[in-house]
Amino acid sequence: MHYLQHNEKFPPISEADDQGLLAIGGDLSIPRLIYAYNHGIFPWYDDSQPVLWWSPDPRMVLFPEKLKVSKSMKQLFKKEAFTVTFDEDFEGVIEACAEIRREGQHGTWITPEIIKSYRELHEFNIARSVEVWQEDKLVGGLYGIYLKEQQVFCGESMFTTVSNASKYGFITLVDQLKDEGVKLIDCQVYTKHLESLGAEEISRARFLKYLEVPFED
Incomplete structure (x- = not known):
């Protein structure tokens, strides 16, 4: 190693x-x-x-046009159950992601050093956030790295305190990125949750082609 x-x-x-x-x-x-x-x-x-x-192989990714939206989620959008904003509270989102305890995870990988560095990336408009609100309260969200030149968004972490809030934000983000011409959303590693939304595994070599990086770089 x-x-x-x-x-x-x-x-x-x-x-x-x-x-x-x-x-x-x-x-x-x-x-x-x-x-x-x-x-x-x-x-x-x-x-x-x-x-x-x-740099895992295979890589979990979502092609925006393959996004799956369940009937129950479509109903939530029809009811406008949440309000979604972009880049209004990056710090609130990343700190909430750090506080969420996840099954099988010991501690958090979103350390104070991570928060400091990604806050700086946000100031450069490289790290982006999605906020999900309910009655002016932040109830869900996610953040990631936007490689605009390559038309790739790299999802990092999400949180929710209300059922379906983070999923609502993710679907809104995918629709927005699709409109902006994004070709690929990097989900990094496999989870059943991501698969249910239409994400799939592809080879690392294929993933790197979207970044225009030779495999042996």
């Missing part, structure tokens, strides 16, 4: 192990994060670990 020094570059993506782990350590500087996302790499670890960098 490759252990990164402070300013050391990532190893070739082909060196990722069977689970997709590429490297350990390094920093969360803005240049490193921007490079990572542009090359199909993302940080994911809990607060008891060093920074872990991943």
Whole structure:
């Protein structure tokens, strides 16, 4: 396994192990994060670990035109059950994502260092947020990295305190990104929830083509 020094570059993506782990350590500087996302790499670890960098194969993605919206969700949209905004409360969303405890997860990977770095990415309009409101209360949301030049959005995390709120926000985001010409939404790794929304697994090599990165880069 490759252990990164402070300013050391990532190893070739082909060196990722069977689970997709590429490297350990390094920093969360803005240049490193921007490079990572542009090359199909993302940080994911809990607060008891060093920074872990991943590039899994296969990769879970959603093609916007394949989004599945259930009848029950269509009813919620018909009723306008929630109000959705974009980039109005990035900090509220990422902090709420950090506080949510998830099954099988020890601690949170959204550490204070992650929040600080992604807040900076938000100031550069690279990290984006979706807020879901009910009676002026933030009840759900998600955030991710928008690679506008490549027309790819990389989903990072979502939260909900009211049933279906995060799903409502995600569907709204996908529709918005589709209108903006986004070709692919990176969901990173498989979950049944994502599959129910139409996401699917593709090879890492195919995913990297959307980023215009040679596999051996």
